[in-house]
Amino acid sequence: MKFIFFLSLPLYVLDQCTKQLVLRLISPYEARTVVPDFFSLVNVTNTGAAFGSFRGNNTFFIVVSIVALLVVTVLLVRRRQPDMWRDLSLALLLAGILGNLTDRLLYGHVIDFLLFNLHIRYADPWPAFNVADSCISIAVVLFIIHSFRKQKSAA
Numbered sequence: 706m707k708f709i710f711f712l713s714l715p716l717y718v719l720d721q722c723t724k725q726l727v728l729r730l731i732s733p734y735e736a737r738t739v740v741p742d743f744f745s746l747v748n749v750t751n752t753g754a755a756f757g758s759f760r761g762n763n764t765f766f767i768v769v770s771i772v773a774l775l776v777v778t779v780l781l782v783r784r785r786q787p788d789m790w791r792d793l794s795l796a797l798l799l800a801g802i803l804g805n806l807t808d809r810l811l812y813g814h815v816i817d818f819l820l821f822n823l824h825i826r827y828a829d830p831w832p833a834f835n836v837a838d839s840c841i842s843i844a845v846v847l848f849i850i851h852s853f854r855k856q857k858s859a860a
Contacts, residue, residue, distance in 0.1 A: 709781060712796040713803070720804035720836035727818040736820065744821050749833045750814040763809055770806040777802065790851035797844035804837025 731737055731748040738745050753760035777799050784792075808815045817833035825831075 709792055709796040709799065712793070713800040716797070716800035716836065716840055717803050717807075720800065720840070721807060723818065723836055724808065724816045727816060731818070742822060744819075746818055747820045747833050749817045749820075750812075751817050751833075752814045763813055767806065767809050770802055770809065774799075774802050774806065788851075790847055790854065794844045794847040794851060797840040797847070801837040801840035801844065804835070804840070808837075 727746065727748050731746060733748050733750070736745040736747050751760075752763045752766075754762075754766060777795055781795055781799075805815050815835065815837075817835050817838070819835060819839075820830055820833045822830040
């Protein structure tokens with residue numbers, strides 16, 4: 706359990722600190738180029754979900770985040786034996802949920818600031834995201850890997 710908090714807490718703090726820096730240093734919809742034609746820092750608000758979908762549903766996503774937070778907490782408390790993949794996934798998920806939920810409660814939207822131009826059709830540029838979004842995305846990938854590993858070991 707300590708491992709989860711030693712990973713989740715610093716990631717949550719990193720998410721919130723980077724968002725505070727963005728709010729202080731970058732005007733809304735201004736772009737600060739870091740790597741020309743590839744990576745910029747921006748200040749974009751998102752009242753929806755991933756990729757800006759379902760905009761204007763902040764209250765709905767607050768409820769979904771609280772439910773997800775409760776589910777993650779129950780999974781952590783009901784943990785029977787250590788499982789590195791599962792624990793790592795839950796720690797990342799916890800940090801991501803808390804980071805974006807904090808934004809929704811404090812500002813009424815999520816602050817996105819990482820903007821990559823991947824030069825891929827229909828993803829040019831890739832939608833802006835933040836540290837919490839990255840934690841959630843990595844957690845999902847780890848859950849998928851974990852489920853395939855469990856299926857393989859069960860067979």
